[in-house]
Amino acid sequence: MVNINEIARLAGVSRTTVSRALNQSGYVSEKARKKITKVIEETGYVPSEQAKSLRLQRTKVIGVVLPKISTETLGRIVEGIDEILSASGYQILLANSSLNKEKEIAQLKLLESRRVDGIILAATNREETLMQTIRELRVPLIAVGQDLPEVSSVIYDDFNAAKTIMKKMISKGYRRIGFIGVEETDQAVGQFRKQAYLDVMNEENIEIQEGWMQQADFNIQSGEASMEAMLQVCSTRPEAVFAVTDRLAVGAMQTIRKRGLRVPEEIGIAGIGASEISRYVTPPLTTIDYQYEEAGRESARLLLEQLESGKKSVKKSVMNYGLLERDSLI
Template sequence: MLTIKEIADMANVSRTTVSRVLNDSGYVSIKARERVLKVIEETGYVPSQHAKSLRTKKSKVIGVVIPKLGTETSGRLVNGMNEVFSQYGYQILLTSSNLAPQKEIEYLSLLKSRQVDGIILTATNVSDQLIAGIRQLRMPFVAVGQNIPGVSNVVYDDLNAAKIMTRLLIERGRKNIAFIGVPESDQAVGVLRKQGFLDSMKEHCLNIRKEWIIESDFSISSGYSAMERIMERVVGGVIPDGVFCVTDRIAIGAIQHLKETGLKVPQQISITGIGASDLSKYVEPPLTTMDYENEKAGQEAAKILLAQIERNEDFQKTVILNGRLIRRDSL
């Protein structure tokens, strides 16, 4: 493998000139640059990334922590990030917490030890321990999905999205509306979407039945079980005529249970979700949902992180993304 000194000798320039051409930094005359580029082209020289990182103090690697591998949301987020990072010569080192909050904290330290230039975290919850772990990083950092104090964030307008989805049910004439959520340790999905549901119900002076507010996890099977529990709590023959589910997968499970019990969606019970998963358009009936455009979220996170890296500044910026309503037949 050729060295910078050999390239310099062949181009009849100094090693400093070759370095400036390779790193696109500092002044180099047009003729000298042309000679260096000609030698590089003729020899097929590829600079060592390790050597380059030692000179620039940049690894050109970004650490990314996602909740789970193989999910549509994570895939779209990472695709959006990669679209931006690849334009600037950065690569992604991907890790998955598998929905374990403690793993998120562990991976932050691990990625820093791998000398990544920055980290993007799709957090599952916001805890004091996580905030402390982020502060200890002292490096470019962006959180996606959860609003974490003291750092840059790319978040969705979960409160308003939940209000919209609940309002759709109300406008459809539904008055006895059930809610299937997730644990409130998840601030965005567990707290804000629940609050949006409650706010819409109160704004329209509708009765909130606490026995029909059920907590599940993010799986289709948990949505099925949650809908089953709601129906078991029906008293006096009054059944829900609408159900707001905080995710599409929960909604799909709820629809399946209703179909198996002979109840018709949407004729008897309308269902809405959030997420615009691929499955949401294939379930019968197709699900009314909110598309959060995760690719855009990934792109925004990447742009903020790159700005921190390139400017070498510890600034904070929050981007709030609005969803896109998709009306389908479950309403």
């Protein structure tokens, strides 16, 4: 039976070099790699598919960079990614950036050094430092959630989805509408959803009073704090609040209750995301469903397309959305 020592002897290289080539770890010259691959194919040391992967320098591993590992939304995206990639024989390697821009860049570089075949990035910003890192990558990258220039991206219709929520509030008779947003370095969530709020308020000739607009982080506690700040500052209490994520909306609901106020009788509220928690809070939250699993599937399809063609391309896929009208608005 042929073993690794025999492969090394026939290829005229060291056992360590063969091990590195087989495990895709450490440096192996192109000349040595070709010799090893030739011997492997001739001796049948590994299955033909593995030999093919070695010849093409494929690892059959895709890196997925997430801003937070624990959120349900991102979990749904990963499920969609894995469904498509696993069917094509790929495994995924998750990396967490912890909503840290420097760590996000570091994770991209680390995944490339681990010789992944491609990367799917759940992006949180479009800053030049990130874009320069992406340009320098030697593997294809697909972005999810942000429309990155020069990169194939799977994006949500954030502006129109937020406008749909705002129009629903207006149709129910709400006029004094507060807003809880996030940092505008996040174009999709921070800019587009805020702009939709501003546009609808302007179209309806509603003056935005001081304190009605608050900026938060991506967590329930920040939603609570922003709602508290809104109620403390506002001379005229809002009749409803649009929060740009479900988690912020749920946090706002907590503060409203602590203040002895009722949802939706005294303050209506709506979010975006159709998260699991949005169904089980009391009252259930009016929200937007972005079909995150399908977004994950689409990002995997775009990446496989580039891997199969061997060419980087720029395609934009805009996902559909739906309004889930529940009892948090009256």
